[in-house]
Amino acid sequence: MGATLPVDHWSFPSGHASRVFFIASIFSLSTSAVAQGIDQLRFRDREIVDRWIGGRDSGQVVVVMLILVWVWSVLTSISRVLLGRHFVLDVAAGALVGIFNGAFVHRYLHF
Template sequence: MEEPSPADRLATSPTTKPTSLLRRLIDLDTTWSLHIHTICQPFPRFLLKALEISGDGRFCCPIPIALFLSPPSSNSSSLRQILILLFLGFLLDLIAVGSIKYLIRRPRPVYNKGMHLTVAVDHWSFPSGHSSRVCFIASFLYLSLASLTEAFSQVESSGNGFLSHWIGPDGKAVERSVFGVCLWSAVTSMSRVLLGRHFLFDVIAGACLGLLEALFVLYVIKPWI
């Protein structure tokens, strides 16, 4: 028989005020999550699956590596630094989410269907790794907006005609793209509940974790790069 998780032991311990509050929060989270999942069933599942794939670590992690090795990055030290920090953030997120899931061991919703787990820790639900990952990306890019603009300006000045056309005379394309990423991260995070992969609190915790990871990368790791 599997050993109870710390969350289960806390919830089933002798009745105390903190335990009672935790039990009520878990029950409320379960009820809300099921209600949201149920009323959104008509939502096209293929769109939710597409969002799931777009936020998958196996899809996201190779992107900064590929961009770092691409010719445009060789013309911008700022862009190389951003890509390095982005990749280190992905590694940090992988370690943080995996460790928390292993410690908490909250089961996924019983109505979670059609999910292909890759590693054992993915059997657990709290926190949402997709939410932490996409919110890290959005928070990191938003907080790095000035560096991003500088990076693309460096690449543009090297004679990249495509970037000159994309950025435009007002230079607002980078800002609009980052806001698009923020919208994508919010929709992808919410899709985890609609798809039945996670409870609502898993997603909220994942989003908060992603923001903390972005702050850690920018204000702790970046000065060492």
């Protein structure tokens, strides 16, 4: 049997913050691909996509989605501090790690 250690002793950097900011940064750097994907979906099955989008331009939809993803990232990070699971520095470092990783992955995976 191995020794078990409580998870809460190592909270730096925040894994939640790094993951949500990774997703937000990848999404931000890939907005043109997301817009193309929305246009392709609209072309294939117009009724369902237009009902969801409401006939808006795909650029407007991407902006709304982008805002929602960043708000989700910030709210997740704030919740970690308010719940007492992390200090502000833990969350800030996690956010920076996530943004850096997102930029790195976007740069080298070319999608």
